[in-house]
Amino acid sequence: MSKQVQDAYIVAATRTPIGKSGRGYFKNTRPDDLLVAAVRSALAQVPSLDPKAIEDAVVGCSFPEAEQGINMARAAMVIAGLPHTVGGVTINRFCASGLTAIQMAADRIRVGEADVMIAGGAESMSMVPMGGNKPSFNPEVFARDENVGIAYGMGLTAEKVAQQWKITRERQDTFALASHQKALKAMADGHFTAEMTPVTVLDRLPNLATGEVITKTRTVNLDEGARPDTSLDGLAKLKPVFAAKGSVTAGNSSQTSDGAGALILASEQAVKTFGLKPLARFVGFAVRGVPPEIMGIGPIEAIPAVLKRAGLTLNDIGWVELNEAFAAQALAVMDTVGLDPSKVNPMGGAIALGHPLGATGAIRAATVVHALHRHQLKYGMLTMCVGMGQGAAGLFERV
Amino acid sequence: MGTGKRSPDPFEASYATPSVLSGLIEKGALGQKTGAGFFKKVGKDILRLDPATGDYVAAGGKADPIVERMLKKPAPERLKLLRESTNPQAQFLWAILRDGFHYAAVHLASIADCARDVDFAMRWGFGLKQGPFELWQEAGWTQVAQWVQADIDAGKALCAEPLPRWVFEGPVAEHGGVHSPQGSWSPARQVWVPMSELVVYCRQWYRDTVLGSGAVSPLASGTEVYRNDEIRVWTPDGEVLVASITAKLHLISPQVTEGLLKAVELAEEGFQGLVIWSPDDVFSAGANLESLMPVFMKSGAKGIAPEEKKLQDAMLRIRYAQVPVVAAVRGLALGGGCELATYCARRVAAMESYMGLVEVGVGLLPGGGGLTAIARRAAEMAQAGNAKADLLQFLSDSFTSAAMAKVGTGAIDSRKLGYLVEGDLIVPHKDELLHVALAQVKAMAASGYRPPRRALFPVAGRNAIATIQGQLANMRDGGFISAHDFHIASLIAQVVCGGDVDAGSLVNEEYLMALERERFCSLLEHPKTQERIMGMLSTGKPVRN
Numbered sequence: 001m002s003k004q005v006q007d008a009y010i011v012a013a014t015r016t017p018i019g020k021s022g023r024g025y026f027k028n029t030r031p032d033d034l035l036v037a038a039v040r041s042a043l044a045q046v047p048s049l050d051p052k053a054i055e056d057a058v059v060g061c062s063f064p065e066a067e068q069g070i071n072m073a074r075a076a077m078v079i080a081g082l083p084h085t086v087g088g089v090t091i092n093r094f095c096a097s098g099l100t101a102i103q104m105a106a107d108r109i110r111v112g113e114a115d116v117m118i119a120g121g122a123e124s125m126s127m128v129p130m131g132g133n134k135p136s137f138n139p140e141v142f143a144r145d146e147n148v149g150i151a152y153g154m155g156l157t158a159e160k161v162a163q164q165w166k167i168t169r170e171r172q173d174t175f176a177l178a179s180h181q182k183a184l185k186a187m188a189d190g191h192f193t194a195e196m197t198p199v200t201v202l203d204r205l206p207n208l209a210t211g212e213v214i215t216k217t218r219t220v221n222l223d224e225g226a227r228p229d230t231s232l233d234g235l236a237k238l239k240p241v242f243a244a245k246g247s248v249t250a251g252n253s254s255q256t257s258d259g260a261g262a263l264i265l266a267s268e269q270a271v272k273t274f275g276l277k278p279l280a281r282f283v284g285f286a287v288r289g290v291p292p293e294i295m296g297i298g299p300i301e302a303i304p305a306v307l308k309r310a311g312l313t314l315n316d317i318g319w320v321e322l323n324e325a326f327a328a329q330a331l332a333v334m335d336t337v338g339l340d341p342s343k344v345n346p347m348g349g350a351i352a353l354g355h356p357l358g359a360t361g362a363i364r365a366a367t368v369v370h371a372l373h374r375h376q377l378k379y380g381m382l383t384m385c386v387g388m389g390q391g392a393a394g395l396f397e398r399v
Numbered sequence: 400m401g402t403g404k405r406s407p408d409p410f411e412a413s414y415a416t417p418s419v420l421s422g423l424i425e426k427g428a429l430g431q432k433t434g435a436g437f438f439k440k441v442g443k444d445i446l447r448l449d450p451a452t453g454d455y456v457a458a459g460g461k462a463d464p465i466v467e468r469m470l471k472k473p474a475p476e477r478l479k480l481l482r483e484s485t486n487p488q489a490q491f492l493w494a495i496l497r498d499g500f501h502y503a504a505v506h507l508a509s510i511a512d513c514a515r516d517v518d519f520a521m522r523w524g525f526g527l528k529q530g531p532f533e534l535w536q537e538a539g540w541t542q543v544a545q546w547v548q549a550d551i552d553a554g555k556a557l558c559a560e561p562l563p564r565w566v567f568e569g570p571v572a573e574h575g576g577v578h579s580p581q582g583s584w585s586p587a588r589q590v591w592v593p594m595s596e597l598v599v600y601c602r603q604w605y606r607d608t609v610l611g612s613g614a615v616s617p618l619a620s621g622t623e624v625y626r627n628d629e630i631r632v633w634t635p636d637g638e639v640l641v642a643s644i645t646a647k648l649h650l651i652s653p654q655v656t657e658g659l660l661k662a663v664e665l666a667e668e669g670f671q672g673l674v675i676w677s678p679d680d681v682f683s684a685g686a687n688l689e690s691l692m693p694v695f696m697k698s699g700a701k702g703i704a705p706e707e708k709k710l711q712d713a714m715l716r717i718r719y720a721q722v723p724v725v726a727a728v729r730g731l732a733l734g735g736g737c738e739l740a741t742y743c744a745r746r747v748a749a750m751e752s753y754m755g756l757v758e759v760g761v762g763l764l765p766g767g768g769g770l771t772a773i774a775r776r777a778a779e780m781a782q783a784g785n786a787k788a789d790l791l792q793f794l795s796d797s798f799t800s801a802a803m804a805k806v807g808t809g810a811i812d813s814r815k816l817g818y819l820v821e822g823d824l825i826v827p828h829k830d831e832l833l834h835v836a837l838a839q840v841k842a843m844a845a846s847g848y849r850p851p852r853r854a855l856f857p858v859a860g861r862n863a864i865a866t867i868q869g870q871l872a873n874m875r876d877g878g879f880i881s882a883h884d885f886h887i888a889s890l891i892a893q894v895v896c897g898g899d900v901d902a903g904s905l906v907n908e909e910y911l912m913a914l915e916r917e918r919f920c921s922l923l924e925h926p927k928t929q930e931r932i933m934g935m936l937s938t939g940k941p942v943r944n
Contacts, residue, residue: 134789137865139899148876151869156877244878 001311002284004110008117008265009278009399012045013366014038014197015261018223018354021125025220026258029201031068031124031359034260035059035076038120038362041197042262043080049264049274055114056087058105060097060121062357064090067127077118086118095323095384096287096392097121098261098361103394105265106282115270121362122260130154130256130357149292150388155242155253157387158326161296162247165332169247172327173235176252176351179324183226183348191347191374195366196221225255225354252327257354261362263369280369283379283395284310290389296329298391299383300336306381306393314338317395318377321364323384324349333385347371360384365396372398406509409560410502419450463488474538482546496534497556500547503531504562513592515583515609522607532583533610536576541567578611603830604635604837605678617678618643624665630658632665639840640666640673641833649677650687651735651767653706656713659739667721672840672848675743676727676833680751683736685758686710686767688932700920707766707919710735711912714742714768719850723843727836728752729829733806737818738767744843744850746823747836748810754818755806759887760941762928765801766919770894771911773797776817777895778856790859790902791866798867798895802888855905858897867892883927883944890918 016034019025026034043051059073074088093100098121105119141147149157161167186192198221207214230251240246271278286309288301299322307313320343324330334344347367350360361382368380376398383393416424423429423436430436439446439455447458462470466488469480481493503517511517518530535543544566550556565586571577577584582591600606608614618631621641625632629646642662644655659675666673675682694702717724717739726732726740729749737754740746748754756765764770777793799805800816807813810825819825826835868889875885893899894914897906922928927944934942 134791135866135869136791136862137869139861139865141865142868142872148872151872152876153873156873159877242873242877246877 002110002309004107005112006110006267006269008106008109008267008282009271009276010263010280010282010365010369010396011049011266011271011276011278012042012262012264013195013279013369014041014045014263015195015359015363015366016197016199016259017220018225018257018259018356018363019126019220020224020354021256021258021356024126024224024258025201026124026199027126028203029124029199029258031061031122031127031258031260032072032076032079034124034199034258034359035072035120035122035262036080037199038122038197038260038262039076039080039082039118042118042120042264043082046264046274046276049116049266049270049276052083052085053116053270053274054082054086054118054264055108055116056089056105057082057118057120058101059088059090059119060092060099060101060358060361061090061123062092062094062097063123063128063130063132064092064358065128065132067124068122072122073120076122092358093287093390093392094387095325095355095357096361096386096390097358098363099285099365099382099384099392099394100287101362102263102265102282102365103285105263106285109265109267110282112267115267117265118262119265119362120260120262121356121359123356123358123360124258125256125356126258149295152293152295153242154295154325154387155248157293157295158248158253158328159240159243159246160294161326161332162328164294165297165328165335167247167328167331167335169236169252171331172247172252173232173249175324175327175331176235177230177232179327179345179348179351179353180226180228180230181348182346183223183352184228186347187222187226191371192223192367194370194374223353225257226348226352230352248326248328252351254323254325254350254355255353257356259354259356259359259363261359261364261366263362263365278399280372280380280396281399283312283397285392285394287390287392290391292389295387295389296326296385297332297336298385298389299333299393300391302391302393303333303337303381303383306383306395310395312379312395314340317379317381318343319346319368319371319375319380320344321368321380321382322349323355323360323364324351325355325385327351329385333383361392361394365394368396369398372396409505409558413557419448422453423448465489466492474534475542478534478538478543478546494555496531497547497550499531500535500543501551501556501560501562504547504566505560508563508586512587513583513585514577515592515594515612518578518609519607529610532577536578536611540574540576541572576611578609580613583609583612602834603828604833606830618645625658625661627654627658629654630662632658632662634670635833636837638671639837640670642673642675643677644675644683645677646687648684648731649681649736650685650690651683651710651739652687652690653709655687656710660713660716663716663720663722663724666724670722671844672723672725673720674725674727674833674836674840675739676836677729680730680829682726682728682730682732682752683739684731685734685736688761689936695923700923703923704916704920707916708912710767711771711915714738715908715912718742718744719853720744721850723840723848725836725839725843727832728754728810729832732813732818733757734765734769735767738765738769738772741772741818742768744848745839746819747832747839748813748819748823748825749829749832750810750825750827751829752810752813753806753808754813755804755816756801757804757806759802759804759884759891760931761935762883762887762925762931762942762944763922764887764891764894764915764919766915768908768912768915770801770891770915771908773801773817774858774895774897774906774911775856775908776820778858782856790857791863791896794859794863794895795867798892801895802891853907855907857903858900858906858911860896860902860904861899862902863896864889864892864899867896881944883925886925887922887928890922894918 073090102119105117108114203216235251238249286305428435446455514532521530582593605617621633621635623633723744726743732754780793781788931942
């Protein structure tokens, strides 16, 4: 059980739409600008909060370099117009960065050393590719066979999981189709509206004939990735890309994406002082390492750990966001842990919606928090696997 | 077609669509796009139409050995044997040739200015090695004419039109053919038509000619200054030396290397520069591995290392020669041939040039300086931009080309792979290649050509090797490459990154070439590489192990 001195409450949670990297909505939008949009939107949800009460901002990012370098958390808070007294730190636990940022922010409150914190995540895979701009492996990776898993691409680890947990191609494709279908239905039903911060994008293109710069404004308010034309036949035609005789394809893997999320956390004292309405209580967090070459099974270890720490069981959990890095690993986790499929990603997951690495934790936390209210559920879980072999899980309680 | 009336074509009846073809068309069997034609692909097999039954049967039949032997004979004997044989395959071949001679002779006066144009058209347009008149003349003009006329008289030809009179009487008959040193025969104008003297042909030193025109082969022209069994060093104009490799496939053996070194020496002493050029469509298919076999059998890899060093030293000698050395590339420039072109001061390439480092196909790595050149080029490109630029970015593509034995599908693709660089030229007309190469040497000499400065250059080092190996591990453990492929590619990475040194370490070519030799020889002693070499030598096909 936790030895915290006080609870940390989420009082605002929001996120930008997720765009497809490379050629999508946000291909020319800086990730720090997406983060600023999310932070401003979160602050707008708590107009009675005095920003000077915010101690620090913890922001997750998986490749914090170039457009998301120079401590993006700090730069974004300044640009967002927060008082200079607010700190900023950018942290990296790959796909669990966003959730870890929430945990770190919550813990400052829980030890009684901060009253209000910002937590978030931002990633532009359009501008900084997976692996970064200058990947550089340590030669020690090849010193022992056991180390080679560090060099494995995520897709190859998914193939290893598919092999060992015997997840067939058919199951993976069916899972992928369901992700798209659930996402499209949730979009049509307007279920993403509560958590969404629309983003206005300014495109600036040179007109070569006239020499002028033409600016075009467009507002993005829906995720880009879900495809109405997804079908089992279409998915079946895709070739495996990570292993010569594999089952993991582009269609049953998460999409690479751009996006950001932001949450505001507060102590009970701050809630009272500023007349805030808490949405959820941060219950707990756990992280566990697993062999790098099968990183996808991370949640198999992290989920039981976080439940035990919180004194809860799977039955207590009403909503699970299990990041769909790959259908193969999501299914392996669900099979092994015994997750109830009807509770897992009811609004679709990363296969349909996209996975902007370091932002995903913050984005999906916003989804969980608002879903708990929409469906009047008590506990929600957010969990994901992490490249190089980790699993992380966090718990939230609706208040 | 045409505006006025024309005389009826005596062959017209034979243009009717044969029933076997109209039958296929009726059935909708129009070829590959409809799933069947004269051939039909079923799974991995190709079946052929049996015209008698209309069914598709197994294909892959080969010529009878006796007919194959006939085809290897010189032209006079070859045609005689085909015509006199009762073997239906031989009869078929003779019939095709006879009908071609017949048709060409009957129509020559009305379709072309002279016989040479018909032969060029058939060679350039239909890919024949010889035009019909060339073969006819080579096989014996009068004898073949008599055979053709006899077949016409016996009703075996496509039509009864006799061969025209100029075939049997007059200058052609006296000369014994339509091609002579004065030109080729024009039955329409009753003259020998010489080759065109238009100015554009001055750009073609050794243009295409027809057999019988008496043109001198480039390998027998100019002034020779040195030769051995495998290379001829000569000058067409007294200004620039030309080194023409004469060995089969222009493979680079110790003799060829010796000749190239001699050529450089002579060029430095008395010429503006050196062009490496051959009249045929191969630059060099690589180092002559077979010639190294006896050394390997006797002394193992230890015996190969000094031979490899001689080749590498020759590359450096060419690169640092005091006069420009230009590679005139056409056709295959593989392995050592690609390396040879790379070490020249400039490359001039015909459109159909196929350049690549293919040693991986036999389980080796480029050991004649090719990997050293990749490392040096990456450093040059990185330094041209930004002194701190990440070297690996400039290495990746070239590393991949070598590790996957990629060969350019033409000069333009070879440039994309990095085997032609800025300053190199692509020449659309193959016969202008020598002219352009000679002009380049002269231009470089006139510009006060100096060899490159011997400079140290940075290498990417051990972290880059690990980073490349990371990619390779994914390919290996994903089942795309074998463990031995991974091993060879790792060694290539080690060389192009400069070995187990810190990033940015400064090295010279000699250091990298020593790495190449060490890794090359280690592969020579590897049983899986030996399997690949043996497999290639015996079947001509690469072994994937």
